Amino acid sequence: QKEVEQNSGPLSVPEGAIASLNCTYSDRGSQSFFWYRQYSGKSPELIMSIYSNGDKEDGRFTAQLNKASQYVSLLIRDSQPSDSATYLCAVNHGAGNQFYFGTGTSLTVIP
Amino acid sequence: SAVISQKPSRDICQRGTSLTIQCQVDSQVTMMFWYRQQPGQSLTLIATANQGSEATYESGFVIDKFPISRPNLTFSTLTVSNMSPEDSSIYLCSLAGVGETQYFGPGTRLLVL
Numbered sequence: 001q002k003e004v005e006q007n008s009g010p011l012s013v014p015e016g017a018i019a020s021l022n023c024t025y026s027d028r029g030s031q032s033f034f035w036y037r038q039y040s041g042k043s044p045e046l047i048m049s050i051y052s053n054g055d056k057e058d059g060r061f062t063a064q065l066n067k068a069s070q071y072v073s074l075l076i077r078d079s080q081p082s083d084s085a086t087y088l089c090a091v092n093h094g095a096g097n098q099f100y101f102g103t104g105t106s107l108t109v110i111p
Numbered sequence: 112s113a114v115i116s117q118k119p120s121r122d123i124c125q126r127g128t129s130l131t132i133q134c135q136v137d138s139q140v141t142m143m144f145w146y147r148q149q150p151g152q153s154l155t156l157i158a159t160a161n162q163g164s165e166a167t168y169e170s171g172f173v174i175d176k177f178p179i180s181r182p183n184l185t186f187s188t189l190t191v192s193n194m195s196p197e198d199s200s201i202y203l204c205s206l207a208g209v210g211e212t213q214y215f216g217p218g219t220r221l222l223v224l
Contacts, residue, residue, distance in 0.1 A: 046214065051210075092211050098159065099154075099156065101155075103152065
């Protein structure tokens with residue numbers, strides 16, 4: 001099984017702050033990277049995908065990818081209490097569209 | 112994006128029995144997957160459900176324990192056989208979307224007593 005590692009947290013940030021979530025992966029052949037949000041008792045929902053080095057912004061979310069360092073991150077600007085959830089990093093190695101997930105980081109945004 | 116439904120949404124089962132979980136998609140999709148999420152854990156891929164051929168299982172998962180059917184491009188089933196309390200988990204189906212993304216169904220919450 002390929003490794004995808006995340007800090008499990010919990011990570012707490014005050015409302016309005018920037019939350020920074022990090023993920024490393026072991027397979028240099030990995031091609032696609034994803035961030036999912038999972039609320040308690042719910043299934044994961046896709047937030048961001050990133051395929052090339054650099055930053056990708058979508059609203060309050062920015063994904064950053066550095067393939068040389070095998071590192072992908074998610075920044076959440078102006079954090080809201082509704083952002084409180086577990087964030088899962090997923091990596092696609094490109095073989096058969098198989099995803100490998102990290103263990104997730106629990107984020108709490110404090111009002 | 113496609114709408115994914117799963118049945119049942121939850122169940123409580125006795126050890127030694129089997130449960131079949133259904134996954135229905137409102138459009139044809141090429142690739143469907145089954146995952147398990149044990150309490151407090153992340154998602155683990157069980158198998159890829161292939162239409163018209165046997166499923167492809169990940170290491171640690173076998174067909175006798177988790178038989179999978181994929182009779183057409185909109186439907187798949189996962190059976191959890193001869194259940195034990197260790198099988199208590201959330202079982203999720205997913206489909207491959209555009210750009211190698213995956214989208215998940217609502218999940219089936221299984222408790223084995």
